[in-house]
Amino acid sequence: MDLLNKLFKPKKKDDTKEMPREKGFADLRKNLQFFKERLKDCDDVVYREFSVGSKSQYGFAIIYVDGMVDKFLINEEILKSLMLEVTRSRPSPGLFSDNIYSLTLKGAVTSGEVKEEEYLDKAMTSLLSGDTLLLVDGYRKVIVIGSKGWTNRGVQEPQTESVVRGPREGFSETLRINTSLLRRRLKDPNLKIKQLQMGKQSKTDIAVAYMDNIVNRGVLEEVNRRLEAIDIDGVMDSGYIEQMIEDNWFSPFPQVQNTERPDKVAAALLEGRVAIICDNTPFVLLVPATLNILFQASEDYYERWFVASAIRLLRYVSASVSYLFPAVYIAITSYHPGLIPTDLALYIAGTRSTVPFPAFIEALLMEATLELLREAGIRLPGPIGQTIGIVGGLVIGTAAVDAGLVSPIMVIIVSLTAIASFTISSYNIAIPFRLLRFMLMLLALILGLYGIMIGILITLVHLCSLKSFGVPYLSPLVGTPYYELKDSFIKAPRISMQKRPESLSGGNDVRLRDKRREGPGKGGKSENGKKR
C-alpha cells in the first residue's frame, strides 16, 4: 500500500497549508478562541480582556505578542484611551448611540496607525508582525493597531564597508528604519517604495524601491516578475532572494550587488537602478549590477577625482594580481624561465633548490594555508581573529621557509596576492578572482603560459556572455557609448559626469549641468540636483 502510494503520489507534499480564510466572528469569545487555539503553546502572546464604558458594558480584548510591541503605546494609547479617557469624554449623543465599533475605530483609539481587518488569518499575520489586535464584542471585524516596537541594533557603522570619508550610517534589521534612511536621502515623491511579503512561513516584508522618473522600466518589470516567482518557505536574509533572482547562478561572478550603506543605495537609485530591501537583514540588494559597479566604492565619489581614479585603478590592478600572480609564477618557473631577467632566474633557482616540491604544489600549499588562515580569522572573535592572521601568516610563512619547504619568493607572492584581494571593495566580487586563481594555477601547471591565456580567455568569454537583468555584465567597457567610461577605470571629475549611464537608466539622462559654461542669469537648481 505504502509502495503504491509512493509510486502514484504526483508531487511532494506541501506541508505548509494555507490558512483557511476565516472571517471574524461576532462573538468575542469565539474570536479569542480562534486565536488561542492557533497560538496554543505560544506563551509570548498576551490576551487582555477589558470592558469599556461608564458601566463597563462593552467587552473588548486586545491581543499582542510580548517583545514585539511598544508596550507604552498599548498602555497609553489603547488601554488608557479606551478604559479611562472614553469615560471622561462626553461624545455627542448621536455618536454615542452609533456603532461602538466605528467609534472605537475612528475616535477612541489615539494611536497613529489603525486599520480594520476582516480575515482572521491576515489579522494573525499582523499580530505576529508586532501589531496589536483589538477585538470588540459583537463585531466581526478586528481592529489592527500598529504598535511595532522591539529592540533593535539601531543605526550603526556598517561593518563590512567602512570608509575614510563619507557617512557612517548603515542599514539595520528593521525594514522601516531602512526605508526611513532612504527617504531622508531622497526627499522626492518619485521615490517609490512598494512592499510585498515573501516566504510562506516567514512572511518576510520586502520592499522594492526605485525612482519613478529615472528607473529603467524593463529592469523594474523584470525585478517584479522574478520576485513574484519566488515560492519559498522562508526568507532569512536578502541572500536568499539574491540567489533566486540571479540571471546565472552557475557563474562565480555575482550579478546582484548588496550593501549596508544607505548612501550607496540612494546613489544607485538616482542612476536608475532598483533596490530590494529585506526585513531582518541590513543587506540591501541593488540591481542591475555590472562588474564595473561592483568595483566602485562610495568613497570614490566623495573624494576628489584624481585620488579616486588612482585608487580605482589600483583596485582593478589588485584584482588582476590576485587572479594572475600565482599562476604566472608557476608558468615562469616551471615552463619559461627565459622570460625573466637572468639574475632573477638564477636567484629563484637558487632559493628553490632545497624545496622538495614542484612549483605548483608549493603554490597550492601556500594558497590553501592562506585561505584557511583567512577563514579562521573571520570566525574568531575580535582581537583573536586579527592576531591569528598576523601570527599565522608570519609564523607559518617563516617557519615554512626555514624548514626549506617553500621558497621565500613563494611566500612573497602569496602574501601579495592576499593583500591584493583585500583591496577590492566589496567582498562578493573579490571571491570569483580568488577562486578562479586556482583554475589558472591548474592550467599553468599543465600548459604554462599558454594555459594561463586559455584560462583568461575562458573567463573573458564567460564575462562577455553574462548579463544582469538585461544589462551586459561588462558594461560600460563594451557595447555602450564612450561617456560611460568616465566612471570605470578612472573616475572623471564630477563636473564632467553630466549624463547618467544609459545602460542603467530609462533614458532620463541629464543629471548635472555645467553652469559655468552657461553664463549668468540662468540661476536655479539643475534639473535633478547634483546629489549623488
Next chain:
Amino acid sequence: MARNDEKITSNQLVAIMISLIIGIGILSLPREVTEEAGPDGWALIIIGGIVSTIVAFIITRLGDLFPGQSVVEYSKTLLTTPLGILYSLGFILYFLFFCAFEVRVFAEVLKQFLLDRTPTEVIAATFLLTSAYMVRQGVASMGRMAELLVPAIIIPYFLFLLPAVGQMKYDNLLPVLRTSPLKLLSGAAVVTTSYLGFELALLLQVYMKRPKDAGKAMLIAMPLIMVFYLAVVISTVSVLGIHEVKKIIWPSLAIFRLIKVPGAFLENIHGFIMSIWVVSIFMTLSGFYYGAVLTLSRMLKLKDHSLLVLPLAPVIYFFSLVPDNVAKVYDFLDMFSMYLGIPFGFIFPVGLYVLAKLRGIKPKEGKDVEKPAAKND
C-alpha cells in the same frame, strides 16, 4: 537557450572585423611581401588594403539589397536554389579549412617558441574547445569580446615596439619604389590571406542593430587593419633588413626576441607578445568557426546554433592535423588562398552584387531593430 536574439552594434562589427582579420597572416606577412617586392613590400599592403576595402564595402551594399537576409538566403534567390545551397556548402567548407589553418599554424608557432614538447593535438584541442565555448555564446558575446580585446591587442603591440625604435634603420626600406608596377600588382595576391575575414560580413550584417551602418563600419575597419599591417611590416623590415626578413619564417615574432627593455622586470618581452598574439588568433578562429556554424544553422533554419558547435570541432581538428610538417602547411595555405580564398572572399561576393544589380534589385527599406538615436552612437 535562445541566444541569437541580441544584436551587435556597428562598433562591435568594427571590432569583430579587426580581431578576425588580424590572425596568422601577420606572422609571415613581412616575409611574404618582401619576397615578392623587396623593400617595396609595404606597397603590396596598401594595394591589398584598398582592394579589400572596396570589396568589403560592396559586400555591405549587397547586404543592403536584401535586408533581413544573410547570404545563405539571398544566394538562393540570386543563383537559383540548388546553386545557392552549393554556394553555402562551399562557404562552410571554406570557413572550416580556414579554421584548420589557424589552429595548425598557431600550434606550430606555439610549439616552436613556447611549448616544445607538448603534443600538437593537445594544443589544437584546447584551443578549439575554448573557441567552441566562445562560439556557443552567440554573436553579441563575440561582439563584446572583440570590443574588449581589440584595444588589448593593438595598444600593447605598439607599446612593445617602442623600445625597438632605436633599432629601426629606415634605410632598410630603401630604395623606394624601384619595383615595376606590374610586379606590384601580381605580388599583391600574396596578401590576400591576411586580409580575408571581411566576407563574414555577408552573414553578420543581418545580426546588426542597424544593418545600414555596416558599410560605415567596414570603411573604418579595413583601413585600420591596413594601417596596422603597414606598421608591422615597416617596423619588421626596418629592424631586420630585407635579407633577413626573407629568411626567417615568422619575422613579426622574431623581432620581439631582439628587443630588450633595459632594466624592466620582464626583460624578454616576447612572452607578452606571444600572449597577446594567442588572444588575436583566438578571435580569428572563433570568428571563422562562428561563420561555419552560422551558415550551417541558417541553412537548416535552426533557432539555436549552439547545437552545431561541438560537432564541428572534431572536423576542424582532423583537418588541422592533415599536413605532415610546417612546409606542407604553408603549401596547403597557398593552395587554399588561391582556390578558395580569392573566390569566396573577393570574386563571389562581387559577382553576387553584379548579378543583383543586373537583375535590377533595389535597396529596400529594411527595418532597423533600433531607431537611430538623436544622439550619436
Next chain:
Amino acid sequence: MLKNLPRRMTSLVLVIALAAGISGCWDKVEIDDRAFVLALAIDKFEYSEEEKARVEEQGAEEEQQGMTPKEYPADSRRNRIVVSIVYPNVGLLGGKGGLIPEDMKFPMSTVGPDIYECLSQLAISMSKDIFLGHLKAVLVGEGLAADRQLFMEVLDDMDRNSEISRNVYFIVVEGKAQQALFIEPLVEPIIGTYIEKIFETSARSSRFHQKKLGDVLRSLDIHGDALAPRLVMRERELAVAGSSVIKDYRHAGWLGEIETRAVQWIDNMVRGGIITVYVDDIPVPYEITEAGREIKIQHDAGGNLRMHILLKGEGNIVGYKFAEKQELMDDKFIKSIEKAIEEEVVAECTGVMDKLQHQFGVDIWGFSEYLRKYHPEIYDEVGKDWEEIFPEVKMLFSSDIKIRRIGITK
C-alpha cells in the same frame, strides 16, 4: 537526460581533456632542475701530428685487449667539434647553500659531430636540463672558425635555433675557446656574465666590434663576410679586443684594436674612444665624444668607382704635459692639434682599408648594401661583381675633427 545533452557532452569532453592534460605537463621542468648555460664554447676537434699517432697506437692496443678506447679516436666521422659549457651552481647563488657547496660553476665538455649531439651527450652526465634561453656568449675557437665547413654548420645551428637569442655575443677566440671558457677569472666568477658585462660597460671604447650574433648573421647573409669580436685570453682575465675578419664564411685573419676602431669609424659605429697624437713630441690624448662619416660615390674618368669618405669627430683633449709653456687654451694651437688628429685618423683608416681591400679582399662594411639603398643605379651595374670590383675601388679619406673642451685647466 537528452534535454541537457549539449551541456553534458561539453562537461564530458572537458573532463576527458583535463584528465589527459594532467597526466601530461609535457614541457614542465622545474626551474631548479635547469642548468642555465650562460656561455658556450665550440672548438674544432683536432690533434697535432704526434698526438694523433700516439692516440692511434694506444687505441689499437686497447682494442687488442678488448677494452674500449680511452681517448677519442682521431679519424672518426663523429668527432669533429668540442662543445664546452659552463653553468653556475644556483644553490650557491641563491644563498641557500646548494647541494654541492664548493664550486661556483660546473664546466663540462664533450666531443661530437655537431652541437646538438654534443649537448645531448653532455646531458647524460648532468642531473639538470640544459637551458640555453639565457645564453650570453658563444665563443668560437680560431681553429673552428678557419674551417669553412664546420663554421657554416655552427652558424646555421645558431641561426635556426629559437632558444638562442639573437642578442648573444658571438666571439672568435684567439686560441682554443674551451680554454677561455674554463679560466678562473679574478673579477667575475661566471664567464657568461663576465663577457656580457665587458661588452656592456666597454661599449664606448670602440676597441672591439660592437656587434651581436644577430648582426654577424645578418652581415653574413647579405654578403658572406663579417667582422666578429675577438677574445684574448690572459692568465686570469679575458679581454675583448680587436676583431676577426670573416671572409666567405671562414675566419681569414685578425684586426688589431686600433684597426678595429678605424673600421668602425668607417662604418659609423664609433661612440667613444681615445686617440693619442704627438704634437711637439708630447702625446695628447683626444677623447672622442661623437663620430660619424659621410660617403660620396662617383665615377672617375676611367669609369671606375671612387668613394670619398669623410670621417667626422668631436671630442675633448684630456691630457697634456704639466707646466708646458704652450697652453692648450689657444685656438690656433687647438687647430693644429685637430690637424694632427685628422691626419692620424686618415692614416689609420687608409691603412685598414688597404688591408681589407688588398690583403683580405673583403668588403666588411657591406658597401654593396649602401649602394643598393642609396645609389640603386650604380648597384644595378656593379652589384653582381662587387667582390671583384671592390678591391679596385679608389678610396679617399678625409677627416674633420673638432676639439671642444680641454678639461679644467688651461
